[in-house]
Each structure stands twice: as C-alpha cells, then as structure tokens.
Amino acid sequence: MDRPPLPETEVAEELAAVRPDLVQRYAAELPGARAAVLTRLWRALAFEPLPWIADRTPGPVLRLADGRRLRGPHPDPYATTSYVTVVHLDGLAYDDPARLMTDLAVPHGSAFAAELGHSVASLALSRANQPAPVDEWPTHDWEWEQRIVDGHPFHPNCRSRPGFSVAEQLAYGPEHRPVVTLGSVPVGADESLVTGVWPDELRDGGRLLIPVHPWQAAHVLKRSGDAPLDAHPLMSLRTLALPGGPHVKTALSARLTSSVRDISVYSIGLSATLSAFGETLAARSDGLLHVTRTLGAATANSPDLAAVLRESPQTYADTEAGERVLPVAALATTGLPRSPVWLAEFTRLALVVCLRLLESGVALEAHGQNLLVVLSRTGAPLRLVYRDLADIRVSPERLAGQGIPVPELSGRIVTDDELTLRRKLFGSLVAGALAGTAGSGAALGAALAAVVPELPRTPDLRALLEQPLPTKALTLMRLSPELSGDQWTGLPNPLVLEPGPSDQ
Template sequence: MAGSAAERQLAAQLGQVRPETVDAYLAALPGARAAVLARLWRGLVHEPLPWIAGRVSSRDGVSLRLADGRLLHGPPSDPWATGTALARVELDGRPFDHPARLLTALAVPGGRRFATELDHSAASMALSRTAPDPAGPPATPWEWEQRSPDGHPYHPTCRSRPGFTAAEQLAYAPEHRPVVGLRLAPVAEAVVRGRWPAELRDGRFALIPVHPWQAEHTLTGRPLRPGPDAHPLLSLRTLDLGGNLHVKTALSVQLTSAVRDISAYSVEHALATSELVDRVAARLDGRLQIARTLAAAGDGTPELAAMLRQSPYAYAGAGEQVVPVAELPACFAPLPPDQRRDRIAGFARLAVGVCLDLLDLGVALEAHGQNLLAVLDRQGRTRRLVYRDLADIRISPARLARHGLRAPITGRLLDDDPTRLRRKVFGCLLTGVLGPLAGSAADLGTILEAATRDRPATPDLRALQADPLPVKALTLMRLTPGGDHWAQLPNPARLH
C-alpha cells in the first residue's frame, strides 16, 4: 500500500491518467523502498557524516553510534554492491523499512529536505518499475538509454523527480519510452556559438529547443512554438532528434545531486571546449572519440539555452554497437561467466588507460555511466570509447602546456590542482563505471588489478593505487548541499 506522502500522491495521480497500472505501482513500492534504503545505508556506513561518532562491524552487521548516543544497526554493507535491497534497519531497536521515515527519525541537520527527496526517490522508482520490460535487443541505438528503471546504482536519490507528476514522468522519463514533443522559444539577439541550423531560425530569431516540462513550469507566459519530436535519453533532459543529432535542454530541475541547467558560461565556451578535447583525444590513437558540440544558443540566462551535439551512436562501425556504460552490466549479463569476466576486464583496461592518459595530457573526464559509452564488436568486446557532455570536465593548463597544448578558454573548467583533477576522474570512474560492473569489493579489486597492470608508474596511477579511493559522498552531499563532498574507501585491489 502507498504509505508516504509522495507514494500516495503518485498513486492518486496515476489513478487519474493510467488506472490500469495502479496495482502494479503499489506492488512495486516495497521493493523500491528497499532499494533506496540500501543505497542510504551504504552512505550512512561509509561516508564521513559528522553526527556519527563511531562505527563497529560484527558478524551480524554494522552498528553506528550517533553523536547523541543513539544506536543505528543494520546488515553488513559492501560499498561496491549493486542491485541490493534492504528490508529494514533499527534505530535504538525500532525497525524502519522506509528511507524517508528513517531520515525523519534521525533528525539530523538537512534531514527534513533529504527525507522528502528519499520519499520521491522510492515512489518514482516504483513508478519506473511499472514500465514494460524491453523485448529483445534494441531496435534503434537510443533504446539502450531507455532500459533501466532504477537510475544511479549507489545514489539514494537515484529516482527523485520532485515537481514531476505521474503523468509527466510517464510522458518524459526514458524508461517509459515516450516520444517527447519539444517546444521552440524564439529569441532575438540570442547568444549563438557554432552553426545554428537553418530549421531552428526564423529571420533574426534563433529558435531554441525547450523541454515541455520547462515550458509548463518555468517559462510560463513566454510565447513558444511547437518543436520537433524527440526520444529522451539517460539524462532525461537530453534527447535524440534523429539524424545523428542530440539536443541538451535547460531542464532546471534537481534529479540527483544538483539542479541542472545550461549556464551562459557553458554556451560561451562549449565549442572551444569541444574542439580542445577532440584535439587532445586524437593523441590516444583512436581509443577515444568525442561526441562534439556542434552549436549552442541561449538568451544569457540558465533557464533558456540548448546545445546541439553529435550523437555518440554515429561512431558505430560495421557490425558494431555503441552502448552507454551504465547499460554494460545488463549487456554482459547473458554471457557465460568466463566470457563476461573477459569482456569486463577488456573494457576496464581500456577505460582506465584512456582516463589516465587523457588526465596526463590535461583533461579530466567525468566518465560516469551516462557520459561514457563503449563501442562493442559482434562478440561484445570493447574496441574503443565515446565520450559526450563536456560541461563538467576539468582542464589543466599546466598539463596541457607540458604537451605543447593551450587551453583556449577561461573560467571554472580550468584547474591545475592534482587532487581535484584525480577526484574528478577517479570518483566518476569508480562509482559510475567500474564499481557497477564489478558489483562487489572483491570483484572491483580484481578488475582494478587487471586494468592497471603493466601501466607506466605515473603519479596519477600511484594515486589510483593508493588506499583509500576517493568517491563522492552522495548522502553527505544531499544533507549539506553546495558542492562536492568526498568519502575515502579502502582500495580492494591492495595494489600498493
């Protein structure tokens, strides 16, 4: 039964727009709560939360002593486990099976807001799990991006979509496989970088694609025109327009860790950044290709802007397919165990090598499951990688200079600090790529050992081999918004 505020609200809305699915939604709620609770427990056990005074592990689980003396107890937690579900944890002996209710009972700073997000996450995950399972392999490339209902494998707010009604989730979320009718905002004197297509112009007006959710909630009262139909991708606000063209819209809504928009800075520097990274990636002997930004336009505000990018699926050769890394676990799952381990090891060697080599050249990728894609041959072996969305990479002018390159941009993307550069790369590579493929600390250790074997002993490699490993503290970031926070996890490979 729907018990929490978000669950009851989605159930009522679903009853209005798709009543035949209400029973399936209600049946999915317990599993969704357990999946989100497992992600939350991971954060409580492994992140540097200031109100946890001590942690004690035993055969029957982990006990967390809170600063106020209360005791929180739950099962053992592998920080790299995926697909886990947790029936309950106990606070001073009182059982909790809902992550939002647990956070409310903890009564910690930032907990009320975070509890609301957890409530949305569990309710929306249950709704996502009502989507029909895909039948067979994808018929079109973008269908790879519409197969997973559960979102980020470690993030407690993996499916939080505050502000989205049930009807809007069904209409816009990729797992429901809708066709989304974009809107077009005519903007005179728009800031345009690159060649803005003729079909998106009307005299002196640039016609900027707008997501319909944004049109209905944040751009109300603005005259908009009907736009092209598109298919939503993993990031929800990025859509496939067909013709090997993707559009990133300024859907200003918080989905996991931050409110996403497209800043004036991003519009201004998008093409120069894309050209630089493409030039740097060319030094990797074809191992990495960049889905380049073709054009960007906006009105100077974060709420109205769009970017046009090459589709990464255009990089598939004869007999090849391009798969988002987030979908590789499902892609490799049907293989016999030996083949699956071989395919994962081959991908990991390539991904670690590409990320380390590009970092040495001066570009720190945010290579997580959405942004990084693998080009697979007919046997499922990874031949090369494709990267998309350069909005949050970091570029080191000093490292570029050592290789005879220069950064043609200024501002927030530039950073020479080695710790921050490595965190950018390793944090995403571990929690967005290798950890989900491994699914356990033991298997991640095996993958890291194989992926780093026989590589040149650079300072960056030694940092990856060091204990501990830097990962984003996803729970702490929601309790104390305003920037990245980090946890340090033991290195399961014991490489040093």
C-alpha cells in the same frame, strides 16, 4: 513551479487517474524500491563523513552523536546487485528510508526524507511500467538509454523528481519510453549568445529558435513553444535524440537527483572551444576514444532558456560491421559485465584511455552517463565515446608538459590541483562507471588486479592503487545546503577493501 514531493500514496492516487492499469504493479514494486533506496542510503551512512555520526565499528554499528546506535548489514560500497532490506535504529527495524531519515532527526533531514520518499515512489513507478524483457539488443541509441530504469546506482535520490506529476513522469521520463514534443522559443540574435553553428532549420529570419523542453515551457517559461520537434528522451531526461539527427540538450530548471538541470551561460560560452579541444584529445588517443562534437549552442543569456546541439554517439559505430555504442550505465542490461574476462577487458580499455588523458592534463567526468563504449558484433569492448565536456577539469601545467596547446578556458574547468583532477576522474570512472558495471567490490577488485600490472606506474596510478578511492559524498551534499560545491569521501580501496581516511 515547485510541487511537494510525491509520497507513495499520492503517486498511487494520481496513477489511478491517469494509468489505472499500473496501480497493482506499482504497489507490487514498492517493497523493492524501498530496499533499493535504503541500500543507497545505508552506503552513505556507512561511508560518508556525516557530522552527526560519531563512530563506526565492525558489525557494522554506527554510533550517533546523541548516543543512539544504528545497525545494518556489512556494507559493500560498490554493490549494485544486492539489497539492504532493513536496518535498526536503537533496536527498532526500518525498511523505509524516508521514515528512517525522519526519525534520525538530523539537521535538514526532513527535507531529505521527503526527497527519499519521492525517490522510492518514482522508482516503483518506473519499474511498474516496464515491458516484458526481450533478448534482442536495441537498434536505436535512445533505446539503450531507456533501458536504464533505476537511475544513479549509488545515490539515494536515484529517481527523485520533485516538481513532476505522475502524468509528467510518464510523459517525459526516458524509462517510460515516450516521444516528447519539444517546442521552440524565438529569441532575437542580438539578444543571444551563440557558439558553433546554429542550424538554418532553427532560425526564423533574424531570430534563433531555441528548443525548449515541454516541462520547462509549462512550469518555468510559462509559455508554449512553436515549431514542434518530436524527440526521444535519453537517460538524463533533459537531453533528447532527434530521429536521424543530433542530440538536443535542453534547460530543465528542476532538481533531478541532486542538481538543477539548467544550462549556464558560462558553459554555452565555452562549448565551441571545448568541442575543438575534444577533437584534439581524440586525435591523440590512438583511435581508442571519440568525443562527440558540439554542433551549436545558444542561450538567451539565461540558464532557463538555452540549448546545446550535439552529435549522436552513434556516429562512431560501424553499424555495417555490427558495432553498437551504448552508455556504460546500460552495460548491466546486456548480460556482458558478469563475465570476469569481459569486465577485465573493459576495465583495461577505460583505464588506459582515461589515465593517459589524466597524465596529459584532462580529467574526464567519466561516469556511466557521459562515458559510452563501442561494442563489436560479439560484444567485445573496442573503443570509448565521451560526451558532454561541460564539467571536465583541465590542467594547463600538465598540458604544457606534454606539449599540448592550452585552450582558452576559464572558470571552474581550469585547475592544476592534483587532488581535484584525481577526484574528478577516479570518483566518476572507478567509483562510478566501473563499480556500477562490476556490481560488487569483489568483482571490481578482481578486474583492477587483472589490469593494473600492465599499466605504466605513473603517480596517478599509484594514487589510485594506494589511497582510498574518492567519491562524491552525495548524501552529505544534500544534507549540507549551506556548503557550496562538491563534498567528498574516501571508500575502501577496491584492491584491498580496507577502510581509509575519509578526506582523500
């Protein structure tokens, strides 16, 4: 199953064999891809609590524990529209993030350097295979998702896909716009866990037909699937849209960005309860929020063989009125977010809905993939759509205080810890979706400043305004394999852009 990370030269060699027409374009995209990944890495070095960075001084200059000094441009932790092209380690210039990480020679750095090299190569490949830009907005939901070429806006492993050959990236990566043929594996109903309603078309007598991604079938299950289904990959790669039907979330036991994308038995067991709870939340949102329903979920009691069938977010757009629904991560492809007025309107909608939910006891993981927005014919933000409830956080204490029935949930989803709840929402929504849409700290700060005076002054809002903004320390997590769970850091508050302690 494991395959060495693909360095730039290996990708070029494979590309010459499978798509020789892209070789020159790939080479031309490499410098920009290195800068894009270096920008994300420099942000991490400047703001994450990495144990081998002893001091950060204005300039900025980072002093390492061994006495070396790392110098780069002043970092904007919320920037997505400008690139860092070079940083200096003890006076030596680096434009390649993988080479920089190798020469830093920190614990676990060599493995991370290999991932960075893979991220650069895959990003250059993704950019090389893009069509000429068009002014028309997409028609199908998967077309919006396939516009997102660069992946995670702040993670240095934004396009890291170890285990995927060049041919597999072209065949399965959503930004390459393929049609993917899913297979299905028959499993006895008595050997499976099923929640919700598993459709008749995915049954064969007393057996369930569990949709399987072709990569998973080849590399993990070591078998081909039956009853093929043609589907379009969405931005998460493992979730695909069936034309005219639901979205299918498949198990994919490969490390993409940071996580191995399997589907736990725990999440299958909770899926129906969470789906019903999502409908309750949407009903209390004054029409501003829809939550996609989980139609059915099944697992052969293994995270490697499981699938979830979910409503398409398109369900919640009035197409006759010209409405469109698209992931927040795709907003930057529309041209809309560059208007301060539009950005303030979208920020207002997102904060009103999500802060109200947080006060009630639910912290959404509202990053640009899970959170979608319904736009009017003219592009005005009307409503939100949320999908994939598997990693929200729910506070029974807050729910009870609001008179909301507490669902029968267990495990990591359940917590009354205020810091955990606020990190989940603020890190995904403000430091993620809103920052990625704004494109800079100045634009994000202006949008927040225009909106927050209108919002109820709840303890959660005060924490958002007065404390450093929490975000996952993604590079620290990759360099700390001995630590389990999420690690966090605090970014300068976008309203004041002054550094704060990193433990908030």
